[in-house]
Amino acid sequence: MANLPKMNELGFFEIRLESIGGLGANLAGKMLSEDGVVGNGLNGIGFSSYGSEKKGSPVKAHIRFCEPNTNIRDTTPIERPHVVGIFHDALFKTIDCTSGIYPDSTILVNSQKSPDELRKGMDIQGGTIAVINxxxxxxxxxxxxxxxxLGALYRILDFLDPDSMKNTIRKTFEQKYPHFVEPNIRTFERGYNEVEFKTYIPEEGIEPKPFKRLEPLLGYETMPLGGMVVNPGNSILKDLSISRAGMLPHFHDSKCINCAACDTACPDFCFVWEERADKRGRPQMFLKGIDYQYCKGCLKCVEACPVEALSGEREYNDGYAEVNRVPHLFDLVKN
Ligand code: SF4
Ligand code: SF4
Known part of the structure; x- marks a missing residue:
């Protein structure tokens, strides 16, 4: 049986996963809690909280482990995690992912950035930052x-056996999706081997970071009439970049025939047009490019384009594709 390295006053080692719909945090939480119990002999519980089941909406997975002789009578969301796993570094923009951590908690982040760069964006005093791309x-x-x-988490949770998780991955996929078993085991092993750590020593006497519960802004007495959008400038402030999973469409202007098939396929009105004169001097709408602030990287536009004027490319470190970015009012607001 695995030995837990730390426990809170109720005898639990607690893990919180912070993510958005579409990245698989819910399944990862289920697999982690199942493997801790079935494969490693611990007692434990795992559950998730999420709003609408929509790609891009916030998801939290909560996992609690304890010794087999401890009864689990606590099924509340985890407020003081020993380990936090953050599935997208852009989540810091909208969510306080490190809320409630201890001074020596470990924070695992999916990112291309270094631990020092990430620490600047997180409000933390000490602890270990683990980074995996x-x-x-x-x-x-x-x-x-x-x-x-999960691979990176198993390096952090060294009381759990990685071979046992490989069996759990096999069991999870082999019946319905057997072709996913080997790629997922390779992905797990790469996460385990490629994660990097940096520890920051907290100053003496630092208190754990307080947990902040997000209170709903509207209740039954203050709710506006149905169908009303009351926040001002909401289309300027909307930012879908946290919904992306590493790919973006690139626009190749010279191939475009301005047919608007991409604009019809796009669920988020990302395409920007301008009126110019055509060869005969008549006014016509020409596609100018993509506003990446609104793009969630679904690549439906790439599939829709009949002349390969759009291609799916890897997203770069600054959160935008390198070319054809249309400047937006949002940039003016931000700067
Ligand atoms: S990938 Fe294309 S279709 Fe999808 S949101 Fe972005 S611009 Fe629109
Ligand atoms: S679908 Fe392709 S060719 Fe048509 S307007 Fe969009 S980018 Fe241009």
Whole structure:
């Protein structure tokens, strides 16, 4: 049986996964809790919380482990995690992912950035930052980021046996999706081997970071009439970049025939047009490019384009594709 390295006052080792719909955090949480119990002899529980089941909406997975003789009478969301797994570094923009951590908690982040760069974006005093480029691994292995994150988590949770998780991966996929078994095991192994760590020593006497519960802004007395959008400038402030899974469409202007098939396929109105004169001097709408602030990287537009004027490319470190970015009012607001 595995020995837990730390426990809270109720006898639990607690893990919280912070993610968005579509990256597989819910499944990762289920597999982790199942493997801790069935494969490693611990007692434990795992559950997720999410809103609408829509790609891009926030998801949290909560996993609690304890000794087999401890009764689990606590099924509340995890407020004080020993380990946090963050499935997309852009989540810091909208969610306080490190809420409630201890001064020596470990924070695993899927990112291309270094631990020092990530620390600047997170409000933390000390602890260990672990970084894995799970998106790159998942794209190369044709899998999802969740098994790469699980691999990195098993380096952190060294009381759990990685071979036992490989069996859990096999059991999870072999019946319905047997062709996913080997790529997911490779993804898990790469996550385990490629994760990097940096530890920051907290100053003496630092208190754990307080947990902040997000209170709903609207209740039954303050709710506006149905169908009303009350937040001002909401289309300027909307930012779908956290919904992306590492790929973006690139626009190749010279191939475009301005047929608007991409605009029809796009669910988020990302395409920007301008009126110019055609060869005969008549006014016509020409596609100018893609506004990446609104793009969630679904690549439906790439499939829709009849002349390959759009291609799916890897997203770069600054969160935008390198070419054909249309400047948007949002940039003016931000700067
Ligand atoms: S990938 Fe294409 S279709 Fe999907 S949101 Fe972005 S621009 Fe629209
Ligand atoms: S579908 Fe392709 S060719 Fe048509 S407007 Fe869009 S990018 Fe241009």
């Amino acid at each position: 799970a998106t790159e691994i998942a794209l190369e292995e044709q899998t999802k980021v969740n098994t790469a994150m």
